[in-house]
Amino acid sequence: MSEPVNSFDGARSSLDRRRHLKGRIFAVLCGTAAMFGIVALAVLLIDVFIDGAGELDIQFLTSFASRFAEQAGVKAALLGSIWILGLTALIAFPISVGAAIYLEEYAGKNWITRLIQLNIANLAGVPSIVYGILGLALFVRALGLERTILSGALTLSILILPIIIMASQEAIRAVPSSIREAAYGLGATRWQVVSQQVLPMAMPGILTGTILALSRAVGETAPLIMVGAVGFIAFAPSGVMDQFTVLPLQIYNWISRPQVEFHHIAAAAILVLLALLLTMNAAAILLRNRYQNRT
Amino acid sequence: MATTHDIDTDGQDPALEARAVSVFYGDKQAVKEIDLVIPANKVVALIGPSGCGKSTLLRCFNRMNDLVAGARVEGEINFHGTNLYQDDVDPVEVRRRIGMVFQKPNPFPKSIYNNLAFGPKVNGFKGDLDGLVEESLKQAALWDEVHDRLSDSAYALSGGQQQRLCIARTLAVKPEIVLMDEPASALDPIATQRIEELIFELKKQYTIVIVTHNMQQAARISDYTAFLYMGELVEYGPTDLLFTNPSEERTEAYVTGRFG
Numbered sequence: 001m002s003e004p005v006n007s008f009d010g011a012r013s014s015l016d017r018r019r020h021l022k023g024r025i026f027a028v029l030c031g032t033a034a035m036f037g038i039v040a041l042a043v044l045l046i047d048v049f050i051d052g053a054g055e056l057d058i059q060f061l062t063s064f065a066s067r068f069a070e071q072a073g074v075k076a077a078l079l080g081s082i083w084i085l086g087l088t089a090l091i092a093f094p095i096s097v098g099a100a101i102y103l104e105e106y107a108g109k110n111w112i113t114r115l116i117q118l119n120i121a122n123l124a125g126v127p128s129i130v131y132g133i134l135g136l137a138l139f140v141r142a143l144g145l146e147r148t149i150l151s152g153a154l155t156l157s158i159l160i161l162p163i164i165i166m167a168s169q170e171a172i173r174a175v176p177s178s179i180r181e182a183a184y185g186l187g188a189t190r191w192q193v194v195s196q197q198v199l200p201m202a203m204p205g206i207l208t209g210t211i212l213a214l215s216r217a218v219g220e221t222a223p224l225i226m227v228g229a230v231g232f233i234a235f236a237p238s239g240v241m242d243q244f245t246v247l248p249l250q251i252y253n254w255i256s257r258p259q260v261e262f263h264h265i266a267a268a269a270i271l272v273l274l275a276l277l278l279t280m281n282a283a284a285i286l287l288r289n290r291y292q293n294r295t
Numbered sequence: 296m297a298t299t300h301d302i303d304t305d306g307q308d309p310a311l312e313a314r315a316v317s318v319f320y321g322d323k324q325a326v327k328e329i330d331l332v333i334p335a336n337k338v339v340a341l342i343g344p345s346g347c348g349k350s351t352l353l354r355c356f357n358r359m360n361d362l363v364a365g366a367r368v369e370g371e372i373n374f375h376g377t378n379l380y381q382d383d384v385d386p387v388e389v390r391r392r393i394g395m396v397f398q399k400p401n402p403f404p405k406s407i408y409n410n411l412a413f414g415p416k417v418n419g420f421k422g423d424l425d426g427l428v429e430e431s432l433k434q435a436a437l438w439d440e441v442h443d444r445l446s447d448s449a450y451a452l453s454g455g456q457q458q459r460l461c462i463a464r465t466l467a468v469k470p471e472i473v474l475m476d477e478p479a480s481a482l483d484p485i486a487t488q489r490i491e492e493l494i495f496e497l498k499k500q501y502t503i504v505i506v507t508h509n510m511q512q513a514a515r516i517s518d519y520t521a522f523l524y525m526g527e528l529v530e531y532g533p534t535d536l537l538f539t540n541p542s543e544e545r546t547e548a549y550v551t552g553r554f555g
C-alpha cells in the first residue's frame with residue numbers, strides 16, 4: 001500500500017462504490033417483492049369493494065338466496081359458515097390439543113412417535129379436495145350422516161387437525177423445561193404439571209394456531225362441495241343435521257352465473273367473508289393478549 | 296477406591312443412604328457405583344469439575360432423572376429404610392418429601408403468592424394457605440421484601456429474590472430434605488451471600504445436599520463434602536478435613552486449584 005496508514009479522508013474507492021451499489025440494488029429488489037404482495041392484495045380489495053359495496057346492506061345480510069339478484073342475500077350462507085365454523089372448532093380443538101399434549105408430554109421418543117409425527121406433517125400438505133372425498137366416503141356414506149352440517153364440520157376438522165396439532169406442539173415445546181422441572185420437583189403429577197403450568201403458558205400460541213386454522217377452514221370450498229353443501233338454500237340451519245351452504249360456495253354459485261347483477265352481489269358476499277375473517281383474526285389477537293397479560 | 300472418612304450421624308439414622316448408585320445416559324455411565332451416607336440436619340456439599348456427575352447424583356435423590364429420556368439408575372438409595380427405586384415407590388411422593396432448588400431461578404409465570412401456593416395445592420393441602428405462604432416466605436428470608444406485593448408477578452423480583460422465592464416454594468410443601476443444584480451460580484456476590492446465610496439457617500430443620508462449583512462456598516457452608524471426579528466418588532468426609540488434610544492426591548489437587 002502506498003498510502004500512509006495513519007491517514008483517513010473518508011472518500012469511497014471505486015471498489016467501495018460498487019459494493020454500496022450492489023447493496024442498494026438488493027434492498028430495492030426486496031422492497032419490490034414486498035410491495036408486489038401488498039399491491040396485489042390492495043387491487044383485489046379495491047376491485048371487490050367497488051363491485052360489492054353498493055349491494056351491501058341489512059337486506060343483503062337478512063335475505064336468503066333468490067333467483068332475482070336484487071332480492072338475494074347471504075343469510076343462509078353466513079349462518080351456514082358460522083355453524084360449520086363453530087362446530088369445526090368444537091371438534092378440532094380438543095382433539096388437536098390432546099394429540100399435541102400426547103406427542104410432546106407423554107409419547108416416548110420411539111419410531112411410532114416419529115411415524116405419527118411424519119404423518120401429521122404430511123397430512124398438512126394434502127390438497128383439501130382429498131379430504132372432501134374422504135368426508136364423502138366416511139361421514140356422508142359410511143356413517144350415514146348425509147349431507148349435513150355435521151358431515152361438513154367433521155370433514156373440515158380433519159382438514160385442519162394437522163395445522164392445529166403442529167401449532168400446539170410448537171407452543172408446548174416453547175414452554176421452558178425449567179418450569180416443568182420446578183413443578184415436578186414440588187411433587188406435582190404429570191397431569192398437574194401439564195394442566196396447571198404447561199398448558200396455560202402454551203395457550204396463547206395454541207389459540208393463535210387454532211384461529212388461523214379456522215380462518216383457513218372458513219374459506220374452503222372444494223371439500224364442502226364434495227360432502228354436499230348446496231348452492232341454493234332458502235332456510236336458516238337450525239341444527240347440526242340440517243343441510244347447509246357456506247359463503248365461499250354461495251360466492252362461487254353467484255359468480256358462475258351469466259348475469260352481471262349476480263357478480264355484484266358475489267362481490268358483496270366476498271366483503272362479508274372478509275369481514276368474518278378479519279373478526280376472527282382480531283379475536284385471535286385479543287385472546288392472545290389477554291392470556292399473555294395474565295402471566 | 297474411594298476414601299470415606301467417619302461420618303458422624305449424631306446417633307440418628309442417616310437422612311439418605313446411597314448404595315452402589317450408578318447412572319447411565321444411554322451407553323454412557325455418568326455416575327459409577329457411589330456409596331454415600333447423608334447425615335440428617337447437616338449440609339453436604341458435592342464438589343468436582345464439570346461433568347463429574349455431581350448434578351446427576353443429586354438428581355437421583357429425588358428421582359428427577361426419571362424425567363430424562365434414556366437415563367437409567369442402578370443401585371439403591373435408602374430413605375427411612377425404603378429404597379427410593381423400589382417398584383412400588385411413587386416418584387411424585389418422593390419429590391414431595393425431598394425438594395429441589397435449581398441452578399437458575401425458575402419461578403412460575405404467576406404471582407408470588409401463587410408460586411408458593413402451587414406445591415401445597417397439588418399435594419392436596421387443606422388448611423391455612425395464607426399462613427403457610429407467610430411462614431415459607433419468612434423461612435426463606437423474603438417475607439419482609441414482598442409481604443406487601445404478594446399478588447405481583449414473580450418475574451418482577453430480582454434474580455436473588457427469585458431464587459429465595461424458589462427456596463420458599465420448595466419449603467412450602469414441607470420436605471425433609473432440600474437438594475440444591477448450584478443455587479447461587481447465577482447470582483451476584485451479595486445475593487449469593489444471602490442464599491448462604493439462608494442455607495445456614497435452614498439446616499436446623501432440614502437436611503441439605505448442595506452441588507456447588509464454588510469451593511469456597513462448599514468450605515463455608517457445608518459440614519461434609521464429597522469430591523467426585525469422572526463419575527466416581529474420590530473422597531468423602533468432614534469438610535474441614537477434606538479441605539485441609541485430604542487423603543487422596545486428586546482431592547488435594549482439586550481443592551488447592553491445581554486442576555478442574
